[in-house]
């Protein structure tokens with residue numbers, strides 16, 4: 001983990017409140033792994049004081065770039081939209097524990113809704129580089145909110161898409177119907193998701209009913225992102241045999257956890 005001053009290569013408005021930020025930060029790109037994140041200082045002033053956590057969307061090691069897709073939400077991300085190519089940006093990273101691709105894994109499913117898709121693109125990329133078959137089950141309110149499509153198609157990922165309105169709407173009620181159909185015929189070794197509680201619940205069911213190993217990236221409000229303030233703790237099952245629970249820091253021990261560690265968060269979805 002390092003604190004560096006990166007240089008903005010691109011900060012593009014993708015429409016519908018989404019932005020694509022590319023930062024040249026070779027030290028961070030060299031160390032970063034899919035599923036990890038950086039804490040970004042959004043502006044030069046004291047206010048807002050706290051950095052904002054954003055996951056790596058892509059890690060382009062040969063260019064020394066880290067890429068982020070962020071959603072315009074409030075004050076911090078609004079200031080971030082003002083960055084232009086050539087601007088400096090202060091970032092700390094890579095932070096947290098990323099996704100795990102087990103050595104024996106041959107076929108995976110990534111499930112995402114809206115901005116929860118972004119942290120899974122670098123995972124899909126890494127998996128394809130290892131020759132792993134990737135099935136991407138993505139949904140959003142509008143089709144334009146599904147990011148990374150062209151890249152995943154180029155990489156040869158199999159895409160299953162659903163939007164509440166517009167293109168891809170109407171074929172299924174929810175995107176997990178596609179996954180259920182696939183699992184009725186074929187096997188997947190690992191499943192991944194981020195953000196959506198409904199998809200988290202779905203992964204828990206896949207683990208309990210079919211034994212498919214799953215990982216979930218959690219989101220908590222983060223003040224330091226470094227494990228120091230203990231502001232981001234959540235209850236984790238640390239011993240499966242006894243069901244023992246302990247508080248762990250989402251920024252340090254997470255944000256990615258095994259589904260059986262965080263399954264009880266989804267008990268009442």
Ligand SMILES: Cc1cc2nc3c(=O)[nH]c(=O)nc-3n(C[C@H](O)[C@H](O)[C@H](O)COP(=O)(O)OP(=O)(O)OC[C@H]3O[C@@H](n4cnc5c(N)ncnc54)[C@H](O)[C@@H]3O)c2cc1C
Pocket residue numbers: 037050051052053054055056068069070071072073074075076077078115118119218219220221222223255
């Ligand atoms: C590990 C992690 C990875 C993330 N990755 C992405 C990503 O790839 N793309 C993306 O668009 N968003 C991501 N988020 C959410 C993003 O951090 C918040 O949307 C952003 O901090 C909002 O800042 P704001 O000042 O615009 O909003 P405000 O609501 O004004 O923020 C006020 C405070 O709340 C915190 N906060 C607000 N919403 C969230 C949230 N959902 N999660 C955590 N803290 C929040 C802010 O950091 C800030 O300290 C991630 C969050 C975490 C914890």
Ligand code: FES
Pocket residue numbers: 221222223224225226227228229230231232233249250251252
């Ligand atoms: S945000 Fe400070 S410990 Fe996690």
